[in-house]
Amino acid sequence: MAGDEGVIPEVTLSIHGAPRPERADAARNRRILLEAAGRILRDKGVDALTMDAVAAEAGVGVGTVYRRFSDRGGLAYALLDDEECRFQRAFISGPPPLGPGTPPQERLRAFLHRYVERLPDHADLLAAAEDGTARYRAGAYTLHRQHLATLIGQIDPALDAVYLADALLAALSAHLFLYQHREYGMSLERLKTGLDHLLSGITS
Amino acid sequence: MAGDEGVIPEVTLSIHGAPRPERADAARNRRILLEAAGRILRDKGVDALTMDAVAAEAGVGVGTVYRRFSDRGGLAYALLDDEECRFQRAFISGPPPLGPGTPPQERLRAFLHRYVERLPDHADLLAAAEDGTARYRAGAYTLHRQHLATLIGQIDPALDAVYLADALLAALSAHLFLYQHREYGMSLERLKTGLDHLLSGITS
DNA sequence: AGTGTAAATGGAGAACTCTCCGATTGCCAC
């Protein structure tokens, strides 16, 4: 416990910028809740991950769960936060071809491929997080879109970079992935190759 | 009432092929329920369109609503059925450029543009219908995908037509549209032009 | 008409998400 974890508070780049430091009991509860949620997720699967169940497992009231994570999607995003932060560091400042120091065409392709590789492990939780219009309001989406739009703008300033970023990310929807991969049996390789073809209209 | 409506039973091409004819009381209730739902939708908006409200407005039990339309998404799709059937007729057997008798590149483009034009009027209801993975299980999605995949296969048999159909349709998600158009302010023209750019990788 | 049966009905109730607000508690200035 000494020294805690690091400099950056928690829930950093990805979901929402922390407006102000959390009170000690609140921070403790966040940790307790995340651990409880992780246990439920591991032991009983994503369907058992209800707000009531998390509250019961953590031994707090359900109101506390909603105060920490504004809704079920928020809890799901919080559970993905570690991995998301790693991904964000990788494409913002990591080594090539994901990070800087590579032509934008290749960075774009690397981003999409890496995103696909991330999906199998997280699609269930992501699908819960991305429910409805929630995906587009999340910080992660905004950052991904901005990153893709920047790369596309570097490739060809005449393109509508923001629109194309949305379109590419739409093809990476967790719900679509669940359907394509688990139900329709498309392999990750097939998805990557398909994305490459989509890209060919952009990198031309 | 004499002569009813037509040859084709109801809920025809779009949602699911009718397995067997409906009993008279069931058909009557379907009509009553759809009228009640339409009234609620018109008067109070999509948020008031709950299964309980429809049941109450129609004067039946909620179990009946669920028997007719398996869930809220099913009800939403049923409300869209008329328009959907018209759209389907248009791209299957209607006049060019949407229907046959036009090069596949142009039919593909016409399909996407027409889809975008349809969205503003129906996005709210469509968003309710497309919730979660429901979109991909719906008959309408399957048909749209098959149509697009056929056109893409005609353009270039070497492409993964089914994957690209999914990807194009992903960009037409009602949830994404609501975000892009209503929240982000993208015009229909901008969406169409963006889709044209996406297409350029396919029609190349 | 009478009858058997498969289909349709309705509403109680389970499960869930999310809100509300009085009670409680950490934290900072003094």
Added chain:
DNA sequence: GTGGCAATCGGAGAGTTCTCCATTTACACT
């Protein structure tokens, strides 16, 4: 310390979706 206040807590309850099944009803076949 201690006083005050803003943040936090908890759990009852409202609103929804969807299930279940005992009861009722339509319709085909004598």
